[in-house]
Amino acid sequence: MPAPNSSTGSPADAFAALLTDEGRRLLDALRDYDPAQELATATRLRREYPAELVSAALGQARLRQRAVAKFGAEDAYRMFFTPNGVEQSTRKSVAEYRAGRFAALGVRRLADLCCGIGGDAIALARAGVFVLAVDRDPLTCDVARANAAALGLSELIEVRCADVAEVDTAGYDAVFVDPARRGGRGRIFDPEAYSPPLSWAIGAARTAPHAALKIAPGVPHEAIPDDAEAEWISDGGDVKEAVLWFGTAPGTRRATLLPGPHALVGAGLPDPEPGPVGRYLYEPDGAVIRAHLVADVAQRVDGRLIDPTIAYVTSDRLVGTPYAAAYEITDVLPFNLKKLKALLRERKVGVVTVKKRGSAVEPEELRKKLKLEGPNSCTILLTRVAGAPTMLLGHPAG
Structure with missing residues (x-):
């Protein structure tokens, strides 16, 4: 057994250790642990497991507990996460709704560019869509691949570590792009500062029969291209995201409320006149x-x-x-x-x-x-x- 103070190695090595039989047993044991008792828990577990494995498992257990709010307990405690993955991944209910829209459009093969830990890819695969899931971060790809395996979806999700700008999406029915909208200083509000920029994502969307681009809900309406349908999605009363759809209904503005879904499609009405407060x-x-x-x-x-x-x-x-x-x-x-x-x-x-x-x-x-x-x-x-x-x-x- 390694010495208690030995180096934890790279994040990829620490994550790989969690995928071993020993790592999985440790994660199972930590499912219901109390973070307030972390020091005592860590001390106890280090008598049985390597210190670096205990540290990695405790971190993953904390992330799983946070992820329950987005993914539900059944999936969250089988999946793997990174801190950014928990923060930036799509809520399960929203991902399932969007996957349903893609499936209804007849999409059977989709390129998920900037796939993160695979939240959208999982929903798409469960809707019967084959997904090429692309991300440039090796650890994030390892996590996405592990999630596909953990949920029994490996045959429908191919994870590729690459720069999305270099991926050939020819032969796919649709493209989904979820650019990174956070930087070292927090949220990014300028769409051209997304990674990749919104203009690149729009260009990629126009090469496919159907496409959806996930963007911040505060996007200026003047930044929305004329050939896109713009959809704002709320879940339980909280606005979660906006999506630009291509190949659907150009120029349409839509508000979708979950659960439901309830979809309000704009009719281009002028603002109503103000008047006295009624009952x-x-x-x-x-x-x-x-x-x-x-x-x-x-x-x-x-x-x-x-x-x-x-x-x-x-x-x-x-x-x-x-x-x-x-x-x-x-x-x-x-x-x-x-x-x-x-x-x-x-x-x-x-x-x-x-x-x-x-x-x-x-x-x-x-x-x-x-x-x-x-x-x-x-x-x-x-x-x-x-x-x-x-x-x-x-x-x-x-």
Whole structure:
């Protein structure tokens, strides 16, 4: 057995050790370990296993626990991860939805460029698509290959370590590109600073019958090419990504909400006119807002904006829609902290949900200042109505 303080070798060597029978037994033993007890756990395990293997296994166990939120426990505890892989990989529900779209288009062979640890490749293979998964980082490729094997998908996923710019995608029905959008200083907002740049990815997409490019949801609409369909995807109310599709519906803007899926396709409507706050307020899903489809929601609920610059829709009717959360409004008041505290005290409100749009007030700071007591609850929406700072009080509707 190596000495406890011996060198751990390269990251690739440490990862390879996890794939041995000994490494897998150790990972199985760490499935439910408590990170708060890591020192005691490591001390105990080093009596039985090499120190460097214990260190690698503890790191992988932590990554698997983090990955459960994206991949679910059944897959996460069979898969392998890198820190960047956990952070940047596609959530399983989103990857499965996209794989379904590709399969519905008749795609049977796809080149996954910048495949990372293989999250999208796994979903595509499970949808019956053969995937060439390409990444330039050798360790990332080792992890992707191990994941394909761990999930029984090796026959449908070929992992190739290469520069994506040098890969010939001729003979594939589709291309999927997921450029790196993080650098040494965090998130990258300039699409041309992606790795590879968005312009290269668009060029690669245009060479295939079908293609999808995963991009940041905050991409400027003017950066979207005319021959692309732009789709914004949210999962459980959180916007996860935007995708540029080629070979589908050029010029279309789409908001897709998961679970569902529920897809709202833009009709090119003008912004609705603002008007007074009605009985109901609708808060569009973030994907709807990013896709600039608030007008489409307003049309569905027979609504209007409360302010030309605010993405809140109001209506006198309650209309069920998956694309917006509805609130029944009981009070429309100019913003005044003293008046708000008195009103909530009078109504014995002890629990509030504070939401804001177009307000400088931070919800957590407001909640602390209110000093609430009582059995009742209330939703407070801090916003602007016709340009004036306003408090809307109410509760979720229907």
